[in-house]
Structures are given as structure tokens and as C-alpha cells.
Amino acid sequence: MTAGPDTEHEPTQDRWATALQEIASARWTVAVGAVVLAVLVGSVMIAFTDEGVQEASVYFFSRPSDTFAALGDAIGGAYSALFRGSVYNNRAETFAQAIRPLTETLNYATPLIAAGLGVAVAFRAGLFNIGGQGQMLLAAAAAGWVGFGVKGLPFPLHLLLALVAGIAAGAVWAGIAGLLKARTGAHEVIVTIMLNYVGFYLVFYMLSTPGLLRAPGSANPKTPPTAESAQLPHLVGERFTLHWGFVLALLAVVGVWWLLNRSSLGFQFRAVGQNPRAARVAGIDVPRATTIAMLFAGGLVGLAGASQVLGSVTNGFSSDIDAGIGFDAITVALLGGSGPWGVLAAGILFGAFKAGGSTMQVSEGVPDEIVLVVQSLIVLFIAAPPLVRAIFRLPHPGTRKRPGAGDRRRAAKKKEVTA
């Protein structure tokens, strides 16, 4: 009854949900701000670790210009190496070589986009899918098993079967968490984290056991290579690693856009994610939506796992096939604001970090861990939107903090005009 701006929108959901909403609704301005800030902080770290800067700073007060020159060298060198390694190599002799880094970036981006979409779909349904690792491993195992284990199928059919197997395995693994949440209320964060362990050791067991995933005659826990008939073909020629998995990821982006924005199911996901109570009152089956959302999420992460073993790592894989992508996907989804296009952009950015990081290390001696630091800083800044907004003086998204009085008054004013 009061007109107090603060009374009506008291937080009723638990803090996870509030944090989730805050994060999921991050505006692209905040995302860009976070990237810029992270890169700036990264520069400071590059400067501190650079030997040239350290040497010059010893005599900073006699010749400060040396320090600044060294700073410029270190930071400029590092980031231009990052660019050379990820987008366009201007030192290459042929055009094909010059754009190779770009194809590398897209290659790295492929699983990040697919898995990022998986996390994003779950986000939109109000679910924190931390189980990317487990889902990827299971998907890789299933796709890989079909890829090398099934004999005699012709090319597109074999590949298709392997892809479906991978996607299904990821979906099932995530679906377990969805079902447990829907039926018993078990928190999906806990369940998906635990399923990561279960998935890891399950796959490790299968890799170590001859007759399951382990290559015959091999002493290592590694699978046989994927059969040619089950491999994703190269996209731009044999010389580049980029494969059709990237196209699948792009199709997934469009598919998820349609799912979230144009389908009944996506509408229900979003309603449940934003306000499960209102969704329930409106007759939406919340447990069903939760379960299906996790199935979709797992399927998308599964696509990432399948695309790895069918496209990128075709000569047999071991238990590190997930390569941390399941967790990077969370970052990608956060940075992408849980929207399909945002995830696409964020996935490519992170792919560029991965592709360029090694070039940075090789040519400039900057430890490529700095890339990880920058990535982590991005998440940190994304998670603190008020900080980013304050630094860049971005406008406050006033609707969430000060609803009540203002809007009612505006409405009242309008009413007066019309009355």
C-alpha cells in the first residue's frame, strides 16, 4: 500500500536466483565494459611481469621515458601478438597463412559456442548448468564410441549417428540434474557439479578398460582414432583445421534463437526462469519445463563434445578431451548475456584468446596464463555490473532498482493528461 519505491519488489527468490537474473540480464554495454576493463588490468599484469619494464623501472627517476617505452613495447607487443595469433598474421607470406589464425580462432570457438549455448539456455530457464565438463565428456565418449566402434556405415550416415549419440549422451547427463531438480528440488548446481566427477571417472574407467573406449593394444587410456566416415569434413580445405562443426554451432545459434524467442517451449523456459511462481499459477508445468530445459542444455553441450571428437581431435582422445570448455562455456554464456548472438560473439572472442595466447607466449614471452587471467577478470567484472557501470558512467538500469513510485507517477501523470 505504501508508495515507497523499495517495498514492492522485495527479493523473494533465493539469492542464487537473484544473482542469476542480474547476471543473465547483463546488458551488452556492461559486457563490453567488462572486456575493456579486463584487458586494461591484463596490461598492468603484462607490464609487471615484463623483464624490459622491470629493468627500465630501476632507473625510472633518471630516465622515465625508458620505462614508458618499455611499457609500450610490452603491452603493445603482447596484444598485437594476440591479434596476430587470432585474427590476421601480417607477417605471413601468403594470404592463406595470414588468415590461418582466424580459422584457428573459429575452430576454438566452435565448442565454446555450442557449450555456451547450453549454459545460456539453462540460464534462461533459471538453471545454473555447471555440469558442462561431465556433459562434454559423456558426449565425447558416446560420439567417439560410435565414431570408431561402429563399422561399415557410409560417410554422412555414420557421422550423423555419432553426432546424435553425442548430443543424446550430453542431454541425458544434464537431464539427470533436471529431473532431480524437478522431482525432488535438488539444487542443480550441486547435482551438476557432482555429475562432473561421476562423468569424469566413468569416462576414465571406460578409457582404461579394454573393450570399452580404450584403443586395442594401447597402453594408455586413449581411444582409437575416429573413423573417416564419422569425421566432420574440413570447411575451407585440408590445410585448415576448421571443420563443419563450426557451421553446426552457427545453426545451433539460430536454433536457440528460435527456441527462446519464437517457440512455445522457449517462452515457457523464460517464464519459469524469470518468475517460476507466476509460471506455475499460469498453468505452466514448471518441473516439466525444468527437465526439458536441462535436456536441451545438455544436448547443446553434447554437440560441443561431439564436434571435438568428430572434428578437432580425430586421432583418439583421452579424459582431458573437455579441455575446460565446460567451464569456459559458463563464462561465454555470462559474457554473451545468455542470448544466442551474445554467446556467438563471446565464443569467438574466447576462441581468439585461446588461439592467440600461444602466439603471445612464443613471440613475446608473455605467459599465456595472462589470457586466463583476462578471461577470469571478464567474469569478475560481469558479475559486478554496478562497478563496471560506475567506472564507465553507464546509466543505471533504473527499472530494476527504483520501480514503484516513479513509474506509477509517470502513469498517473499520463492519466491526468488524458482524463
Place this chain on the structure above:
Amino acid sequence: MRLELRGITKRFGALVANDHIDLVVEPGEIHCLLGENGAGKSTLMNVLYGLYTADEGEILLDDAVQSFSGPGDAMAAGIGMVHQHFMLVPVFTVAENVMLGHEQVKGGGVLDLDAARARVREISARFGFHVDPDAVVEDLPVGVQQRVEIIKALSRDADVLVFDEPTAVLTPQETDELMGIMRQLRDDGAAIVFITHKLREVREVADKISVVRLGKIVGEASPTATDAELASLMVGRAVSLTVHKDAPVVAETGLTVDNLVVTSETGAVLVDDVSFDVRGGEVLVVAGVQGNGQTELTEALIGLQPNVTGSILLDGKELAGRSVREVLDAGVGFVPEDRTHDGLVGEFTIAENLMLDRADGPPFVRKGALQLAERDRFAREKVAEFDVRTQGIEAAVGRLSGGNQQKVVLARELSRDLRLFVAAQPTRGVDVGSIEFIHKRIVATRDAGVPVVVVSTELDEAVALADRIMVMYRGRVVGIVPATTPRDVLGLMMAGILPQDAEGGAA
């Protein structure tokens, strides 16, 4: 102490919540601030209480300019506030709550509870409050909890007392008692600011009335002004406060509820053996003080309560034990009590909210795909029909005013082919102008031959809308009486007294 506000202006961004407000409250005077929700009353009081800093203007106490940087300063200066939502720690005793924030300690940092107890007893005796200092607050009835709030303010020697919508949670009897307390405090020399939007209360206790609209004081009124005069000042135009309705044309069929029992997860009985029927073309208002099982009753009707026994027959079809989806599909329209949490998805657009309960089938979904054109056409039509004041159907519902939000809920629920309409607190937190509209729509639904169940805690609304009134107390039905039943009888029934006894008691 004399309170004076001079030219108080408070802005939130581009919005001016308080626009050069001048207000003088003399000691020994009850000054009523009357205004619609969102008029800026609470903002003004939050400025007074140090929660907000005014952009312009000053606060004077006995002609001395004050500057408050927080409620602590305001309290120290002698301003006490009784909030609508009690600021009490439920598991603490009355004495502990009263001392909270300015604890007195004995040697060694031990809390001096005895001093606090004595203080409570003293104030309690002075005003005849009958409050036990050792009672745990959560065990006390709401009316008594409010007295604890008042004691809290008085224990800090407050000379200026602000009551912010204090009657929202009280029974009519408790409200009358509060009025008595306010008069007593006034006679004791306190300057009292009484914020409300209920006209009856205003005329009962106010010495002076200031009407706030759109952040400005738009006029002073005398307590002898009529309801219509006050309401039109508040809203800025003439308002019809009574609901016009013809005699009901009652159908044979409708809703029949038999021996309905709702239990909580922990086994507590929330709705206790409730039976009633509502036929097509009549309005049954479920009246009662908040928290006496009305919410659970409506939730049981709609299929939201898990543990339900008994039967809910709609046109001969059993609804008990069905899912919400099935109940909605059976033709039940439902306006939930808490629209921001249960009725709407705040981040969704108006158009999206209008299709919320038809998210998986025609007309808005075909073959799994949303029919955006159909949805938007429908949304534009409903926005116009229900007079939702918005910039467009793509506006987020969370940004609308309470009244407009409720119109969206109503538009959604009333645009299906209904066989039963259930509305819980349909006008809570809604401005006077929208209340009028919502009442009209409810009556129109009844006149279309639909059985209507309305839950209301406001006696005025219950009497205005009802063909019959069912009063609930502690989960049970106290009685089902005609809408012509005298108010005081209804009030006593709301306190659990059976109608026949109530009529004797009130006579």
C-alpha cells in the same frame, strides 16, 4: 513539538516524487496525508525519517532546521515512525524489541532488560495498551504488534509520530482501537502524521487533511468533507465510489465446494472444512482479516495447493486434485493475490504476459511456434479495452503502475471463455481510478452469468461488490450472510464471532 516541512523536493532521476511540499503539523493535532498509491506520501515520510535526503527544502522541528543523515538522527530528534510493515524481530520479546537499537547496558555490557521492561509497562499503563513486555512478538496478534511499534516510538520520547498506512493489516475493530490510541496520543500533545488512502478513517480522526497528488499538495480539506469530495481531490476528477449493480440474475449451476480441507506440508490445517456454493451470476465475497485461510482457499480452487481433501464441483465437474492447467482449461479465471509474484512476469512485455496462461496452445501457439502477429493484435486490443496506460505492448510489465499491472492480469483472465472467476484482493495496491474500473469489470463478469468469487480484506469493497459475503476466521467459515449485513456485525464476524452472536453484540 511542531513539525514543519518547507519546500521539500525529492527527485529520482528525471522523476519528481515530491515537488516543493509544505506541511505544518502542530502539537496536539492529527494531520492526515491522503493520496493515491504513488502520490509521493511515503517518499515524503522517508525524507522526514532520514531515509532519503531531500534535494531541496528543509525540515524544521520547533522552528529549528534539522539535518538527518539517517533514521537514527530522526529518532534522536523526536520523530517516531510506525511502519506499515512492522519492523520487529519476531522471535524477540516485546521488551527486547523496544530496546533494540538503543540498548541500555549494565556493568560488563549486560543488557538491562529490566529497564526496558519497566519502560514498556509504564507506557503500556499510560495508554492502556495491555502489552506484556515478556511476550514473544510473533505470538501476538497483529493489532498488538502494532502497539509494540507505537511503544517503541514512544519509548524514544517521540513527539512527532508518523503512522504509515497503519490500518492495512487490522480488523475493523482493531482499526477503531488504533483510532482511539491516536486520539489519546494527540490529547497527550503529540504531533501526528497519519498516512492513508482510506477515506472513512480520515474523516474519523483527522484534524486537518492534506491531499497529495503527483508529488504535490493539491489541497487541504476539512474532516467534514464528503467521501466523494476527498476522492475527487485525490484522483483529480470525480470518482464513483459505489459499485452500481443490478439485482443478480442467478443461474442454476455454478461452483459447489464441499468439506474442503487444505493442509500445509507440515500438517497444519489452513482451510478447515469449508463448504459453500456460488451460482452463475452472483458474486460471493470472501471477507476476513488477512491470513485466515482465504489465500489458501483460492489456491485450492485453482489447483495450487498440494494437500486438499473435499470436493470442488464446477458445473458438475470435479476440480479437486486437478493440475492448474486442467483447472484453467475447465474455464476458471484467476487473479492471484500477489500480482507481482504470482500474476505477472515483471521482465516480460505486456504482450507476453497476456499470453502467459495460454503458452502451449491456440490461439497464441500453433505447432509449437508462437504466433506473434496474433499475440500482438490481441495485446493491442486488450490494452485498449482495459485502458492499460502504457507506451506500448512491448513495455515490460514490471514498469507499469500497480493499477495498470492489475488491468493486464484482469485482461488476460477475463478474455478466456470463463465458467468461474476467482479474484483474490483484486484492488490491493491499486489507485482509486483503477479500482473503479476493476470493480466494473468484475460486476460485468457476474452479469454475464459467471459465478464470481472475490477475496477482499477491505470491508468497503466486500460490501460494495458482494451479493453474499462469506466471512472466514482461522480457516473456518464464520458465516455466509447477505451483503446488506451491517458493517459492525461483519466486523465482529471477522474476529470469529458467529453471526447470530455478532448481531446481538453489535445491537
